[in-house]
Amino acid sequence: MSEQVSLKGAPAFDAERIRADFPILDQQVNGHPLVYLDNAATTQKPEAVIQAIVDYYRHDNSNVHRGAHALAERATEKFENARSKVAAFINAAESRQVIWTKGTTEGLNLVAATWGRTNLKPGDRVLVSGMEHHSNIVPWQMVAAEKGATVEAIPVDATGTIDMDAYAAMLDERVKMVSCGHVSNAFGTINPIQDIIRLAHEAGALCMIDGAQGISHWAVDVQALDCDFYVFSAHKLFGPTGLGVLYGKVELLECMPPYQGGGEMIESVSFAGTTYNQLPYKFEAGTPDIAGVIALGAAVDYVNSYDRVAAAAHEQALLAYAEDKARATPGLKLVGTAANKTAVMSFLLEGAHPHDVGMLLDQQGVAVRTGNHCAQPIMDQYGIPGTVRASFSIYNTFADVDRLFEALTKVRQFL
Ligand SMILES: Cc1ncc(COP(=O)(O)O)c(C=O)c1O
Numbered sequence: 001m002s003e004q005v006s007l008k009g010a011p012a013f014d015a016e017r018i019r020a021d022f023p024i025l026d027q028q029v030n031g032h033p034l035v036y037l038d039n040a041a042t043t044q045k046p047e048a049v050i051q052a053i054v055d056y057y058r059h060d061n062s063n064v065h066r067g068a069h070a071l072a073e074r075a076t077e078k079f080e081n082a083r084s085k086v087a088a089f090i091n092a093a094e095s096r097q098v099i100w101t102k103g104t105t106e107g108l109n110l111v112a113a114t115w116g117r118t119n120l121k122p123g124d125r126v127l128v129s130g131m132e133h134h135s136n137i138v139p140w141q142m143v144a145a146e147k148g149a150t151v152e153a154i155p156v157d158a159t160g161t162i163d164m165d166a167y168a169a170m171l172d173e174r175v176k177m178v179s180c181g182h183v184s185n186a187f188g189t190i191n192p193i194q195d196i197i198r199l200a201h202e203a204g205a206l207c208m209i210d211g212a213q214g215i216s217h218w219a220v221d222v223q224a225l226d227c228d229f230y231v232f233s234a235h236k237l238f239g240p241t242g243l244g245v246l247y248g249k250v251e252l253l254e255c256m257p258p259y260q261g262g263g264e265m266i267e268s269v270s271f272a273g274t275t276y277n278q279l280p281y282k283f284e285a286g287t288p289d290i291a292g293v294i295a296l297g298a299a300v301d302y303v304n305s306y307d308r309v310a311a312a313a314h315e316q317a318l319l320a321y322a323e324d325k326a327r328a329t330p331g332l333k334l335v336g337t338a339a340n341k342t343a344v345m346s347f348l349l350e351g352a353h354p355h356d357v358g359m360l361l362d363q364q365g366v367a368v369r370t371g372n373h374c375a376q377p378i379m380d381q382y383g384i385p386g387t388v389r390a391s392f393s394i395y396n397t398f399a400d401v402d403r404l405f406e407a408l409t410k411v412r413q414f415l
Helices: 015-019 047-060 070-089 104-119 138-147 164-170 193-202 250-255 290-305 308-327 354-362 376-382 398-414
Strands: 098-101 125-129 150-154 175-181 206-210 229-233 244-248 266-268 332-335 344-349 369-371 387-391
Touching (some): 047 290, 104 175, 104 206, 104 244, 125 138, 150 164, 244 250, 308 344, 308 398, 344 398, 354 387
Parallel strands (some): 125 150, 125 175, 175 206
Antiparallel strands (some): 229 244, 344 387
């Protein structure tokens, strides 16, 4: 599990009770009760989050920060209240360090485009791990091409584990940024980000963490981690799609130019020159996803309402149960077998294309993800087109795992 969390002695977790909070799970798909195992792609939304969106549009809909009327005041208060909740959730020192984005992808692009364009010079190096999501590779490649810098991959071994000796050896004074996933979306590997951040800093580099897959599993403390930037998406934390969070250290955010121009992000505009707003608004041009932000606040309240250590232990128990069954299944090969993993089981079935497996599982009501999971370089390294990925969340049960393997038995017979 996470470096910071011990799951020993965690109290029992009532996944059945939690499940009842997620109305979408109560449906038939292709004539079978839905088993949703695509949580690494997106998590489902509890009633409280859905209701927050409905309530906002029914009662409070108004633009934020600019209206001089009751609805605008109410919307603004709820909007900024959500920012404070998120700041507390990740233990940011100040809520102005929480910047709303469209998602993890935009957070990574924002830092690459603003910090990167301002600070990278010819010959500089940006390190990312070899199993990053494309959204933590391509934005760096774009700015590196512009600035004459290079993007280099930290080696990952056959189990999906970062080679920390190789990483340490790569660090020199030309490395200006290390941008690394908290957890691999392809395999669930939990990366030793505390060490990754410390080593980056010792070498004089900054460190950005892609928390898309980390944020939902345990408490993240950005101050304890000492990361320079941390990004995540609301939709992987039981919140809405199209919204994300960029956390950054104040001194870095202050020095970065704005990402986009428009309303909200300015202090004063004239044709003689424009001045920019203070943090966090400098990075929030245009009308934001107000309903989404308020709903993310509700998602944070929801996550705070259950025992997160017990939930993490439950997810780990599901993973162990599933991987035991996988090892006993002829022709099934697990891909990504790192010692420290979230509840993600990536696998291949001998003689079957992952896509066909996914389709046949779907016909039996079991939703998984197939393909390269936007992590093509690591799939290329392993010489495979992709995997089938079953990813578990707090509302999954041991019965869900049983259903997956019953369905896989039929897939094997069929293929
Ligand atoms: C590790 C990782 N990084 C980045 C992303 C991109 O997230 P989004 O599409 O929400 O911007 C994902 C989404 O799957 C992810 O798993």
